Amino acid sequence: ERHCLFTTAGRELARYFNIPLLLEVNAPLVLEQKKMRGLSLPLVARTTERLVLESADHVLVVSQMLRQYMTDLGVSPDRVSVIPNAADPDLFGPVVEHSRIRQTLGWEDRFVFGFVGSMKPWHGVDILLDAMRLLGGASSPFRLLLVGAGPELENLRARAGEMGLGEVVHTTGAIPHQQVPDYLRAMDLAVAPYASDADEYFSPVKLFEYMAMAMPVVAARLGQVSEVIEPERTGWLYKPGDAFELAGLIGRLAPEREHRRAVGVAARERVMQEYTWRHNARRVVAIAEDVIAGRRSHRHGPGAHMAAPSASEGGPIVSATRPVHEGEFGSEIVK
Incomplete structure (x- = not known):
């Protein structure tokens, strides 16, 4: 029960x-x-x-x-x-090529980072807008994809507009779970942010689904996340609430395609061993x-x-x- x-x-x-x-x-x-x-x-x-x-x-x-x-x-x-x-490694299989969603958004030549999950306060998704601004905002080669619905969604949309990021941040709202892998395939890097005051008893399904797809993952150093991710081997960690550290990691990893790929492969191996x-x-x-x-x-x-x-x-x-x-x-x- x-x-x-x-x-x-x-x-x-x-x-x-x-x-x-x-x-x-x-x-x-x-x-x-x-x-x-x-x-x-x-x-x-x-x-x-x-x-x-x-x-x-x-x-x-x-x-x-x-x-x-x-x-x-x-x-x-x-x-x-x-x-x-855990994750379903069949549904969330390795990324072979980017999905057509990037083409639909006109982001084929951009570096796309993003989040999938519920837009609730404890996820601290607003830090991704701060990171986007620190990375150069609308004039940069970066784009932000936010997938999911929740009570914070309208606030995030409004704040993106106020920050001049309306054209470089795309929010999907609620989507069927079966479509989540397609949106993840549109990303170059997935982020699992958490608010600095979030409770630590949770077990992050989204993290395991990211890793199952061999996605390079950057996550807040909080609770079980710190037990699952081995820095530089199966992902990267940053201090919760620190937008500067998060933006620095994303900026550093953007040109390191082979390094990201190798870490993503190791992340999937970890999931296959322990988290299905x-x-x-x-x-x-x-x-x-x-x-x-x-x-x-x-x-x-x-x-x-x-x-x-x-x-x-x-x-x-x-x-x-x-x-x-x-x-x-x-x-x-x-x-």
Whole structure:
């Protein structure tokens, strides 16, 4: 089950069927909700969170910082595993040639850097406008491509116009996920910026997708990003919020085409080794099998109950995609 505020459905179903509960946690939800949107019923939220965490056979988190958060809440360290986010290396395959988007924009002979993701405050995308200005603005050979939508998009568009960058900055708004690789292929370099005050518990999907395409990547030195990118080997890092350092890196790398290519290749190799969804699925299955085996080893102990068989043995997989009412459990089981 993916952990959600006030949700105990997975816990109740696991208890009803006497099967293991693996809980996926992507953020410290109580803290995040309180900070970003305001938290109603905080006591209920914290109590529910602790109840679900105590009940889970194993907790899967996306970063080391979240692992620390779990153990601080009292979860035993041996019940917490870090499985970062990942990429689909088939959809996000290596760049063979630039997409036609560059031709459409009239940027065939320009150096294009850009960002793909949600335009939200913690991504700090506005620093890319500052970098664009420092690189020479409208009179320079650089162009900026911003792909995605979000609450900051209109502010970014307005600011680009005020800075005289309207003709050299292109924003797409929301696009289908399947089209993202085409836009990345229009870039010479991808950037993963984060605001200097951004929380560090995240696991950056966009970074893994950039790297899976063998894109040269420049990213803010923050949280898990610093663990994934090895400077000058799989990418480059800059101090969050430092537009001068970011612009300096982009300007230095622009003429170093072969160096960028070699680093991009190494970045994809890193993803293929550790950060694919298939790799993550294998880890989750292995953890589930260990949990089941542990239950079996105690099934003859005093007062112990036999664990339900695993899915591979014909046991139930519970789907809680809609509310389940008393007497309806059978209709929610699939083989």
